[in-house]
Every structure is written in C-alpha cells, then in structure tokens.
Amino acid sequence: MTIKKKKEIIDDGKSPENRLSLFPxxxxxxxxxxxxxxxxxxxxxxxxxxxYTAERWSRTHVFIGNCYSVSPEIVARRFxxxxxxxxxxxxxxxxxxxxxxxxxxxxxxxxxxxxxAFPFLEELRLKRMTVTDESLDFLARSFxxxxxxxxxxxxxxxxxxxxxxxxxxxxxxxxxIQESGVDELGGSWLSCFPENFMALEALNFANLNSEVNxxxxxxxxxxxxxxxxxxVNKSITLEQLRRLLMRAPQLVExxxxxxxxxxxxxxxxxxxxxxxxxxxxxxxxxxxxVSSMYLPALYPACANLVFLNLSYAALQSTELAKLLPNCxxxxxxxxLDTVEDKGLEAVASNCHFLEELRVFPADPFDQxxxxxxxxxxxxxxxxxxxxxxxxxxxxxxxxCRQMTNxxxxxxxxxxxxxxxxxxxxxxMCEPDYLTNEPxxxxxxxxxxxxTRLRRLAVSGLLTDRAFEYIGTYAKNLETLSVAxxxxxxxxxxxxxxxxxxxxxxxxxxxxxxxxxxLSGLERYETMRSLWMSACKVTIDGCCxxxxxxxxxxxxxxxxxxxxxxxxxxxxxxxxxxxxxxxxPPFVLTL
Amino acid sequence: xxxxxxxxxxxxxxxxxKPEKLPAEGEAEKLGxxxxxxxxxxxxxxxxxxxxxxxxxxxxxxxxAKRGFEDTIEGVGKWGLAGSEVxxxxxxxxFSPRGEGGAGSGSRGMDAGGAxxxxxxxxxxxxxxxxxxxxxxxxxxxxxxxxxxxxxNTMATNPSxxxxxxEGKQGAGxxxxxxxxxxAPYLRKVDLKTYCNYKELSSALEKMFSCFTIGQCGSHGIPxxxxxxxxxxxDLINGSEYVLTYEDKDGDWMLxxxxxxxxxxxxxxxxxxxxxxxxxxxxxxxxxxxxxxN
Numbered sequence: 001m002t003i004k005k006k007k008e009i010i011d012d013g014k015s016p017e018n019r020l021s022l023f024p025x026x027x028x029x030x031x032x033x034x035x036x037x038x039x040x041x042x043x044x045x046x047x048x049x050x051x052y053t054a055e056r057w058s059r060t061h062v063f064i065g066n067c068y069s070v071s072p073e074i075v076a077r078r079f080x081x082x083x084x085x086x087x088x089x090x091x092x093x094x095x096x097x098x099x100x101x102x103x104x105x106x107x108x109x110x111x112x113x114x115x116x117a118f119p120f121l122e123e124l125r126l127k128r129m130t131v132t133d134e135s136l137d138f139l140a141r142s143f144x145x146x147x148x149x150x151x152x153x154x155x156x157x158x159x160x161x162x163x164x165x166x167x168x169x170x171x172x173x174x175x176x177i178q179e180s181g182v183d184e185l186g187g188s189w190l191s192c193f194p195e196n197f198m199a200l201e202a203l204n205f206a207n208l209n210s211e212v213n214x215x216x217x218x219x220x221x222x223x224x225x226x227x228x229x230x231x232v233n234k235s236i237t238l239e240q241l242r243r244l245l246m247r248a249p250q251l252v253e254x255x256x257x258x259x260x261x262x263x264x265x266x267x268x269x270x271x272x273x274x275x276x277x278x279x280x281x282x283x284x285x286x287x288x289x290v291s292s293m294y295l296p297a298l299y300p301a302c303a304n305l306v307f308l309n310l311s312y313a314a315l316q317s318t319e320l321a322k323l324l325p326n327c328x329x330x331x332x333x334x335x336l337d338t339v340e341d342k343g344l345e346a347v348a349s350n351c352h353f354l355e356e357l358r359v360f361p362a363d364p365f366d367q368x369x370x371x372x373x374x375x376x377x378x379x380x381x382x383x384x385x386x387x388x389x390x391x392x393x394x395x396x397x398x399x400c401r402q403m404t405n406x407x408x409x410x411x412x413x414x415x416x417x418x419x420x421x422x423x424x425x426x427x428m429c430e431p432d433y434l435t436n437e438p439x440x441x442x443x444x445x446x447x448x449x450x451t452r453l454r455r456l457a458v459s460g461l462l463t464d465r466a467f468e469y470i471g472t473y474a475k476n477l478e479t480l481s482v483a484x485x486x487x488x489x490x491x492x493x494x495x496x497x498x499x500x501x502x503x504x505x506x507x508x509x510x511x512x513x514x515x516x517x518l519s520g521l522e523r524y525e526t527m528r529s530l531w532m533s534a535c536k537v538t539i540d541g542c543c544x545x546x547x548x549x550x551x552x553x554x555x556x557x558x559x560x561x562x563x564x565x566x567x568x569x570x571x572x573x574x575x576x577x578x579x580x581x582x583x584p585p586f587v588l589t590l
Numbered sequence: 591x592x593x594x595x596x597x598x599x600x601x602x603x604x605x606x607x608k609p610e611k612l613p614a615e616g617e618a619e620k621l622g623x624x625x626x627x628x629x630x631x632x633x634x635x636x637x638x639x640x641x642x643x644x645x646x647x648x649x650x651x652x653x654x655a656k657r658g659f660e661d662t663i664e665g666v667g668k669w670g671l672a673g674s675e676v677x678x679x680x681x682x683x684x685f686s687p688r689g690e691g692g693a694g695s696g697s698r699g700m701d702a703g704g705a706x707x708x709x710x711x712x713x714x715x716x717x718x719x720x721x722x723x724x725x726x727x728x729x730x731x732x733x734x735x736x737x738x739x740x741x742x743n744t745m746a747t748n749p750s751x752x753x754x755x756x757e758g759k760q761g762a763g764x765x766x767x768x769x770x771x772x773x774a775p776y777l778r779k780v781d782l783k784t785y786c787n788y789k790e791l792s793s794a795l796e797k798m799f800s801c802f803t804i805g806q807c808g809s810h811g812i813p814x815x816x817x818x819x820x821x822x823x824x825d826l827i828n829g830s831e832y833v834l835t836y837e838d839k840d841g842d843w844m845l846x847x848x849x850x851x852x853x854x855x856x857x858x859x860x861x862x863x864x865x866x867x868x869x870x871x872x873x874x875x876x877x878x879x880x881x882x883x884n
Binding site: 093095096097098153179180181207288311312360361362363364376399424426428481483484508509 | 731732733734735736737738739740741742744745779
C-alpha cells in the first residue's frame with residue numbers, strides 16, 4: 001500500500017533533505033486527512049515522530065470514550081485543528097440509576113478550553129454528560145460556525161438552553177437531543193429559530209413533552225430544504241404530521257410523534273398521500289400511540305425502510321404481521337414484546353435481510369409471573385423463530401422472562417455471525433425453565449459459535465462455568481455486562497485472563513471480591529474502564545490496586561456510611577489526566 | 591439457612607421506610623384474624639400462606655406486591671380487600687419503584703439481602719448460586735431489569751400500555767383474562783372465547799391449577815406436576831375450600847356462575863380462585879348486585 005512504501009523511504013536513513021524533497025509534510029498531512037477512523041489514526045500516530053506530527057495537524061475529529069481519561073488542555077495541545085468532538089461521560093450503568101446524581105462529566109470545563117483552542121469548532125456530540133443551560137448558551141455564543149449538536153442521554157439542561165442554541169447558531173445543521181433528560185419549561189424554544197434561518201438538516205426533539213408552536217415548526221420545515229431528519233415529539237398530532245410531511249417529502253429519517261388523533265381525520269386518503277410522497281425514508285420511529293386504524297397509512301412509505309423503531313408502539317402480533325410485508329428491505333427492527341412470539345414469527349417470515357433485532361419489554365416491572373407464553377411477552381420460541389428466518393442477524397437485544405439453554409444453542413447455530421449478543425432474562429437468576437439448570441451452556445454456545453462476538457450481556461442463573469467459557473472462547477470480546485451471576489472470584493478472573501480484547505467490563509451484584517479485582521492488574525490499562533457495584537470488593541482491595549497501578553484512576557462511590565470497608569461501587573479507568581479535580585464528596589479517588 | 595434471609599429484604603424494607611399505603615393497626619388485627627382461620631392442605635402440613643418461612647408460597651414465590659408476609663403485613667391485609675388487589679398489582683404495590691434502596695428481590699439462588707444491591711445496608715454482600723431455590727419476589731431492585739430511565743418514563747406515561755391489563759386483551763376475537771389463585775406462585779391467562787359455558791371454564795381451570803395445590807410442593811424448585819391430583823383440586827374447588835370469583839367492569843368482585851355466560855364474558859376482567867374464607871364475605875354482595883341488575 002502507499003503508506004507502507006512511504007514508511008520504507010522514511011526508515012531508509014537518508015538525509016533529512018532527501019526525505020523532505022521526496023515527501024513534504026504537507027503531502028503527508030493531506031494523505032492522512034483521508035484516514036478517518038480514530039483507531040487508524042492512533043496507529044498512524046505511533047509510526048514515527050513525523051507521522052505523529054502530521055497526524056495531529058491533520059486530525060479534525062477527536063473521539064474521547066471516557067471524558068476523564070484525558071483533559072481538555074491535553075487535547076487542545078495535541079490537536080490544533082479540531083472541528084468535531086465526541087465525548088462520552090458517565091459509566092453506562094448510570095442509565096439504570098446506579099450512579100448518583102451530580103457525579104460529574106460536566107461539559108463546561110471542556111467548552112471553556114475549546115472556546116479558545118478551537119474557535120472554529122463545528123460539531124459536538126455528547127453521550128451521558130451533564131450539560132447546563134449556561135453551557136449551551138456559552139456554546140451558542142462562542143462558536144460562530146457551530147453546526148451540529150447531538151446530546152444523547154444527557155441531562156442538566158432545560159428548554160431555555162435549547163432557545164439559546166436556536167437563537168444564536170446561525171449555521172446550525174443538526175440539533176438532536178434524543179433521550180436526554182430535559183427540564184421542560186415550555187415549547188417556545190422552537191420559535192427562536194430566526195425566520196431567515198434555513199440551514200437545518202436534522203432535528204430531533206422526540207423526547208420532549210411540551211407543545212411547540214406548530215406554525216413555527218411548519219414554517220421551519222418548509223424553508224429548510226435540506227432537512228433530512230425530523231423526529232417530532234408526542235404533542236404533534238397525526239394531522240400536523242401530515243402537514244409536515246407534505247412540506248418535507250425528502251425526509252430520510254422520520255420520528256412520527258404520537259401518530260394518533262383525537263378526532264377522526266377528514267379523509268384517510270390524505271394521510272396516505274402524504275406518506276406516499278416520502279419515498280426516501282430509511283428510518284422510521286415514534287408511533288407512541290399508534291392505533292390499528294392509522295397504521296396502514298404508513299405502508300407506502302416503508303418500501304425503502306432500513307430501520308424501523310417500534311419500541312414505543314404497543315403493537316399486537318397481527319398488526320406487525322400486516323406491517324412487515326411492506327418493509328422488504330428492513331435491516332434493523334426494534335419492537336415491544338407486545339408483539340409476542342407470533343409477532344416474531346412474522347418477523348422471521350418477512351425480514352430476510354434482518355441484521356439487528358431488539359425486543360423491549362412493555363411491562364418490565366410486572367409483578368405477576370405468567371406461565372406458558374400466553375399473553376406474556378416473548379419467549380424462547382420467538383427467539384428461535386427469528387433465528388430461523390433471519391440468518392444474517394448480527395445484533396440482538398432480547399428481553400424475556402424465560403429461556404432455555406437449548407433454545408439459545410439453536411439460535412446461534414442458525415445465526416453464527418452475531419457480533420452483539422445481549423440477552424436479558426428479566427427474572428433474576430432464572431435458570432433454564434425446562435431443565436432447571438443454570439444458563440451456563442447457553443452462553444457457552446454463544447461464545448463457542450459466534451467467533452466474531454464483540455459485545456455480550458449475560459443474564460439468568462450463571463455459575464463460574466459460564467465465565468470459563470467466555471474466557472476460553474470469546475477472543476474478540478470487547479464489552480461484557482454481567483449482573484447477578486457467578487459463584488466465585490474465579491469467574492471474573494477467567495474473563496480478565498482470557499479475553500485479550502476486552503475494553504469495557506461492567507459488573508453488578510456478583511460475588512467477585514478483591515482477588516478477582518486484582519487478577520486484572522495487567523489488564524486495566526488496556527481497557528477503557530471497569531465498573532463493579534454491589535460486589536465483594538473492599539476499600540483495601542481498591543487501595544492496593546491504586547497503589548500498584550498509578551496510571552489508573554481507582555474511584556469508589558460511597559454513599560452509605562454504615563460499612564466502612566465495603567467498596568459499594570468501584571469505577572476503574574485509565575487516564576493520562578491524573579485523578580479527577582472535580583470529584584464530588586461521595587467519590588473517593590484512591 | 592437461607593430462608594430467614596429471604597425474608598430479610600422484606601423485613602429490611604419495613605425498617606427502612608414503610609410504604610405509604612397502609613396503617614399498622616388495621617393490619618395487625620387482620621393478621622390475627624387470619625391466623626385463626628381454617629387452613630388448607632393435608633393435616634399436619636404447614637399453613638400455606640402466612641407463616642413465616644414455610645409453606646408453598648415462601649419457597650416458591652415471595653411476591654413483593656401481592657402476597658407478602660412480615661413487613662408486608664400490609665400485604666396480608668390486602669387479601670381481605672378484594673377490589674384493592676388490582677391496584678396493588680398495578681403500581682407494583684408495596685414496592686413501587688424507588689430510586690435508591692429498592693427492595694431486593696430474593697429470587698432464585700440468591701441471598702435475598704444480597705440481591706438488593708444498591709441501597710441495601712449491611713446485608714449480604716455476596717450471592718451464592720443455589721439452583722434449588724425457587725424464584726422469589728418480584729419486588730424491584732434498583733436498575734433491574736436494565737431499562738434506561740428514558741424508556742421507563744416514556745412507557746409509564748403511555749396509556750396504550752395499560753390498555754391490555756385493564757380491559758382484557760381484545761385482539762382478533764380473543765379475550766384474555768388473568769387468572770390468579772391464592773397461594774399459587776404464578777398467574778395464568780385464559781381466553782374466555784374458547785369456552786362456551788361455565789363447566790368448560792371450570793374444568794380448564796382445574797387442569798391448569800392442579801399443580802398448584804396448597805401444601806404440596808417439592809422441597810425445591812417450581813411446584814411440580816407431581817402435586818396433588820386433579821381430583822383433589824376439584825374437591826377443593828367444588829368443596830367449600832376454593833371459590834371462583836371474577837372482577838367485573840365496575841371493579842367489583844363477584845362469584846362466578848351467577849350471571850348468564852355471555853354476560854359474564856362481557857363483563858369479566860380477571861379471574862381469581864379465592865380461598866373459601868375470603869369468598870364468604872363476597873357471596874352476599876354478589877347476590878345483591880345480581881338482584882339489582884335483574
């Protein structure tokens with residue numbers, strides 16, 4: 001390849017003058033500009049000093065998977081020309097309320113540095129970070145060329161912050177606040193987009209509840225001719241959606257809002273016309289209150305659908321079975337378990353190209369255990385059915401209440417190409433309900449058969465055996481999520497010793513203690529992070545780890561004063577920035 | 591012994607913070623009353639329901655919401671209040687979702703204390719996988735199942751989710767209603783449209799619940815089909831021990847069999863096989879209501 005040849009020339013040992021005349025830095029930078037993936041760029045930067053320099057000058061996008069692994073000053077020093085930043089903050093288990101509020105991951109200190117170092121910053125994509133209105137206002141005023149703001153699962157801001165963005169970001173192309181927790185002070189923020197503002201290409205405010213001014217929205221949609229992504233919130237009625245679609249038939253991604261109407265539409269035909277116009281739709285979501293009556297209106301728009309997100313639409317199996325034949329090209333499907341096994345059979349019959357399936361529970365906290373698959377969500381039968389009809393499956397997230405080892409083995413036999421396998425048997429420590437045995441063999445089958453597996457989430461009753469399997473076979477595993485599993489330290493040890501590519505390990509409520517924690521001494525610097533909560537680790541064990549591995553941040557979250565020695569929640573991650581300077585009192589850095 | 595521990599989390603919840611709903615005095619009263627009642631099961635077998643740590647329920651199903659013990663003295667009280675059972679079930683009852691310190695689910699294979707994880711004070715920190723122990727409570731643990739808060743909040747406010755629960759599922763000509771049996775660890779669902787009369791329904795239910803007869807259970811695990819025979823259950827049902835009741839559209843609990851079959855399928859929202867003692871109080875009301883209707 002070209003790059004290798006250049007490397008040979010450089011390593012030739014020829015004089016600097018010769019090197020320069022053969023290959024000026026500017027050219028190298030230009031070439032490296034085409035290298036986009038951050039993993040490749042990291043590799044490039046390690047080749048030699050010249051390449052390191054060329055790489056850092058040519059990098060325009062930086063991805064930081066753990067905001068505390070590096071400081072904004074370090075980033076600014078190394079990369080002078082950044083236009084786009086992606087940052088992830090809190091540990092993933094914060095999604096499930098396992099991280100106390102005010103833990104950290106506040107964007108503000110980053111923005112302050114960026115304002116002086118990257119005045120031409122255009123894109124900011126954050127996940128699980130705290131963003132205040134003050135920060136949003138600062139952002140809107142500091143970066144004149146700012147284009148794209150994406151806040152996924154963030155919190156700390158209100159609709160006032162959105163008003164700042166709308167008011168001051170003249171070149172905004174993207175505003176996406178999906179799944180963020182927003183303090184809703186009304187819908188007037190949307191009206192803050194100036195009347196002459198036309199640059200918007202993507203708008204996602206599906207998670208908000210408050211009503212926006214529909215006229216303002218309609219005018220905005222009408223004048224933004226490049227709008228490709230529009231995901232509206234619940235307050236938008238079906239009739240209003242129809243009007244929006246008539247204005248924006250070029251949409252590629254649509255979030256429909258509630259998809260319901262209090263009173264009947266004037267004519268159903270009009271709705272179908274609107275959808276008929278939308279021939280470019282690849283992604284469809286929303287449908288929170290969809291009723292069977294209006295669902296068929298969607299059908300004409302589904303011909304090119306690649307991603308259908310029905311995970312907030314409580315569809316029955318019959319409705320799904322009627323919808324799916326209209327979506328022959330579907331590759332990604334998210335559904336609620338209201339569709340039941342029968343619905344999954346419809347998926348199997350219709351979605352031959354399916355690569356990703358996620359089945360969410362409609363009623364995860366249902367106190368009543370209902371037996372034998374009647375009206376009970378999905379079971380192993382649905383799982384097996386899908387695997388039989390969709391051999392290209394690579395990604396599955398499956399919430400169920402019962403499962404068997406045999407069924408899982410069948411599934412992976414039918415679909416050996418899984419890269420992401422996340423099975424959540426919702427009843428804790430549930431064994432194989434037919435044999436009453438642990439679910440060890442199920443996950444054993446997964447790791448033995450799916451050699452490309454990168455992400456695994458386990459559940460059900462599991463002994464150390466399951467982890468022995470994982471350590472022995474899951475050689476490409478990068479992310480592992482474990483809850484209420486294992487019998488002893490050996491379980492965690494097997495994983496740490498056996499999975500060379502492991503980057504993220506998150507564990508809760510398992511009998512793993514200090515010896516398990518310390519068995520990973522050599523590993524943690526190669527990983528992004530380790531999370532252990534409600535395990536058997538003690539403060540002393542964490543201190544020992546911290547002492548032996550000074551380049552790791554070993555943090556214990558301590559909220560409970562009763563037991564001084566127990567480390568309730570442990571978060572370990574590598575960092576070049578040293579210990580956190582913004583840690584709240586309940587976070588102890590050891 | 592793990593059994594006492596299985597109750598610990600319930601006890602713990604009691605000490606931490608009493609659920610708002612129920613006052614203590616009334617419940618103690620009811621508890622005393624219950625204890626003097628006739629019990630089901632073979633002579634010499636343990637009382638099935640209320641005694642701590644013994645009997646079918648404890649082993650196999652310690653419900654956080656519906657059937658509780660001990661701290662869920664409150665729960666015990668609820669059994670007498672037919673109508674309220676529905677509410678208990680809906681909101682997760684006693685163990686409504688909590689941010690911190692959610693009551694643990696002492697489910698299969700776990701020391702109940704350990705199961706709680708977050709917010710649990712000074713209880714068991716570890717778990718031992720013990721495949722023998724049947725699934726216990728469904729009380730909520732913080733962050734389990736792993737559903738993101740956004741999804742939880744969105745689904746909670748979504749009315750269509752509750753449509754099925756409240757009205758019985760009406761899809762393409764079927765009418766599913768839940769059937770619960772006092773003392774049984776699991777609910778079942780039946781499609782009322784598949785039966786033509788009370789006799790058929792009754793025999794179907796007998797078959798379904800014959801494995802859940804009280805006082806009989808393998809020492810571990812889900813009560814097997816080797817429990818008492820069907821005929822025993824029939825005796826139980828036809829005898830004074832069990833009574834089949836249903837909740838109608840108005841939320842009232844009525845005896846099954848008083849109204850014409852069609853009227854019954856129209857108004858039945860869920861079924862419950864009650865212990866005789868509970869139903870005694872019920873019968874007169876049901877008769878009254880029917881009289882008023884006619």
